Amino acid sequence: MFNKIKQVQKLIQQFGPGWLLRRARYTARMRSGFLTWQMPAYEWDDRPLETWLKPSIPAEADTYFGWRQVNAPKFLFDVLPHFENADDSAVIAEANALLEGEYIYFSSETIKGIFPPDWHWNPLDNSHLPHDKHWSLIPDFGGQDIKYVWEPSRFGMVYTLVRAYARTQNALYAESFWMLVLDWIEKNPPQRGPNWKCGQETSIRLMAWCFGLYAFWDTPQTTAVRVSQLVQAIAAEAERVEQNLGYARSTRSNHGISEAVGLWTVGILFPELTQADHWRELGEHELLKETSFQFLPDGTYSMHSLNYQRMALQAVMWAMRLGEVNNAPLPQWLYARVTSAVDFISQMIEPETGQTPNHGSNDGSLILPLSECDYSDFRPVVQLGHFLCHGRRLLDAGPWDEALLWFGYHGADKAAGLVRRDGAFAEGGYYTQHGEISWAFIHAPVYSERPQHSDQLHVDLWWRGQNIAIDAGTYRYNAPDPWNNALATTAVHNTVMVDGQEHMPRASRFTWLDWAQCEDIHREHDSDGNWSLWQGAHTGYHRHEYRVDHQRSVLQLVQDIWVVIDRMQASAQHDYRLHWLLNDFPYEISENAITLNTPQGSYRLHVGAIDTDVNMSTIRADVDEINGWQSRYYGQKSPAISVAMTCSGKNMTLWSVFAAGDTVVRAHDNNLTIRTESREYQVDLAQSHPIPTINKQVS
Template structure:
């Protein structure tokens, strides 16, 4: 039976290696060897959290209070309400309703490798509900509220929850240490807190010594398993590289700081250059992960080192790709690809789906001018120390060669047509998104859940869920795992200029094995809508 299963799986495995590439396969094998040999357990030992008497050079500082009040306007009240909820032990996860802020996992008695090897022992159905509060993303709201009010209850709430986390999650024990990416995101939040609460009377030297120690051990957790991030070559690699670089910049006197800075900087530039196509398309084919990637780039830039030209060009193209899909009226975007609800730099008000804060900051950073007129979405620019005196903003509808869009600011549509050079996120070729007066009336369902029981185990990535054609009850591509599609459907565009400047035509070959090529055209008719 074992040999039969091997023979069945072997062709699929070989195809996966061919489509993923030898480099990613090699790094995944390295990671597995490290896990199975016990190397990672030895490299990340359990021990008490250290304290460090060293400088913490956070790049974050409290912006001018009056300027923040002007920018926030009517969004000030929701911000204070959010921070008050955190101070009272409540938090909004993934932009959803308020829930208790829980930082203690069901169990944290074993080394993190034991949980990584057996996820079913974690005590939760979906690990994101365990990880999200432990990312400390809620600290950004506390810092923003403190910047406006100078109310000491906000830094006090951070320090109390920081202590709770350390007590409930011993170093390198439990599921909150199982992912180096989670360690990196938590580290970045700690660095923000160090800057936001530096002048607070609730912040003592002893607390900063604990914080410095926590930043250091989080960086030490990232480095040994960098092979996993390289194997994924996606947001894991970017955020983990950013975590190393940020730790090295923030703790310049630490004996490992120089190595963290160099490894992190080299790694993040390789990641940007390999994951962003020249036309701005991001390797994960996901709107939310595209934003995450830009958030990471903005944080890396904040430490003051200029990106190489090769990286800068890719980031500029990526910013245009995002801006070309922002609805001018609502700030929302098509819900393309995987969406786990992540928002790693929540330095602005507005709903989770409003992409104007990231778009505005990325436009200033990588295109040299604003994308939108002044608004509450400018708060992120204040925290990132971006100049607010801009030349006239970009055109109302920025163009990207990788975004196939028709219409104007009131009524518009996009056609999904891509030639995959990296793993597809969903089987969504020739999906059409339709927008009217700020409403997404024909939409992509997104993701909902990755790891819930069927049918919600990342089921919304399938073809039949999208606004496209399914042939023979089959997906456009062969699903080989929760996050892996093989036999990639490739699309190509047709030149429509000979008969219309307001049309898009494309086809994909995902059903070629059935003798079918799916061709689709979209035409804008008049300006009455």
């Protein structure tokens, strides 16, 4: 009981009493059954289309269809894009597989089902969630991961069908869209079943339905009766989003943005609905409010997740473009925020692949899959965002340009060109350093919103386009132990752990207490470009009875050598564990070193400590534990190489060196000597600011 009271006190301190009161009120409404009264279940026939329309709008199917034919607002595109020589496009094969009941979950895993899908089926355990219960009576995390039930109902397959149709004009794709939508409507009566449970899921579905409606409007498969059924369902779903919008607000998350965009979309595209003006105004108000605090001025995102940021950014760009084409532009400050966000993400991508560090929560969301680029490729969102804000490409032409066409943009302008730089995005706590063919990503935040992962001072390292030192990702939010959102923990990140304790105590699946804050950031570089230094510390272990201070220095040397120095200061003895998660390349182990034999050459990690012996262990794909795994796609895990160096003491200095495989590293007393064919570097590990001495006259 005491611990519960203390936990509530900490929640109030971090989130404020208002937030806690709103969450408590929502929980009470849920458990009391109040939501079943506020949002009662009903049948579609109880509220036909005419009950949703303004009095001046004809409700009979044929006349309503004619009204939409003349008066429908503009969409992202006026006509479908034209694609030359597109017969071999992968999207056609994907669309054909879809018609055979093969569905792609989270942009990665193909699961065989039926067509149309069983909307309440969980393929993880072949179970079904109840389709006849009020959604509020179905638990979020009871049993298996509900995201596997929700994924088909996001209707990401609509974008596949539309993109395939644009390339082939095959009417089967249009018919399949309508079969899917009408089957969903039949099997998911209002306010019943798991697919009415989440306003964010509903809003993502609304966007997809609108995309399909406009894309297939001129096909024979789009009939008056079908359109009436779809618009009736769209109105019901918009009402559902508004009725529970308070929950989205209370999460202070991308739920607020996506649900605002859902309301804005329906309000803009269906002005004939009685509530359209209200939904449009409410959607705009909520969108601007949520965006103003979620997208920070330096371009970073309050949820500390690159994938969450991409999802929110795609939703915001959708809303901005709909406003533009319908003479309802959103304010310029929003364009400025999106410009900053696009700049930030552009600095996070590896130019050769478009990949970013697998940082923060990664739930598999890609709500606008409008290109043939891989899920992990962020170039489509960067290209689209830059064009939306500046009217020109940032990157040279490539498959990531397809989204521009779907947003109604044309023209072969010259790309502005991506210039990568050593970046400091201090509001979000992100820093980058660059070598000639390598770069580092450092996470060192001062939290003002809840953390996603316990990963202070985590470092990602990239070399020759390859992610060498990696972030493990997420895998699953709800799974049997030990996989219950376990990759959010300190132990799997590239940082130091003290006495087996997290940087922050965990209160629940998504909530951390006593937020570890970064401090004492210091950056400097050599005017000749021979080295650059980043330093920072964090407060995560200040809460201990015997406080521990952790300072990390990241020293970049020419020839793509990286030295990471961790200083641990304490008044009592502690157990220290320095961890590096390396990508799954063939490897060889030698004394306190591991060599990765990558496709681009060998790259080696050396580890050690001053004045003490260390134990180095290596684990790949541990059968019983979470060590030695990574997850770049939600629900999918693959091997990685977990390297841990452990030692005990009070004041300890731990060091790591990443360098090409033929580099020689020697440690003696406080000095680290790094030798290549052309240079020798001396680093005094005892210095508070370890500036290297460089000798270029090596024979």
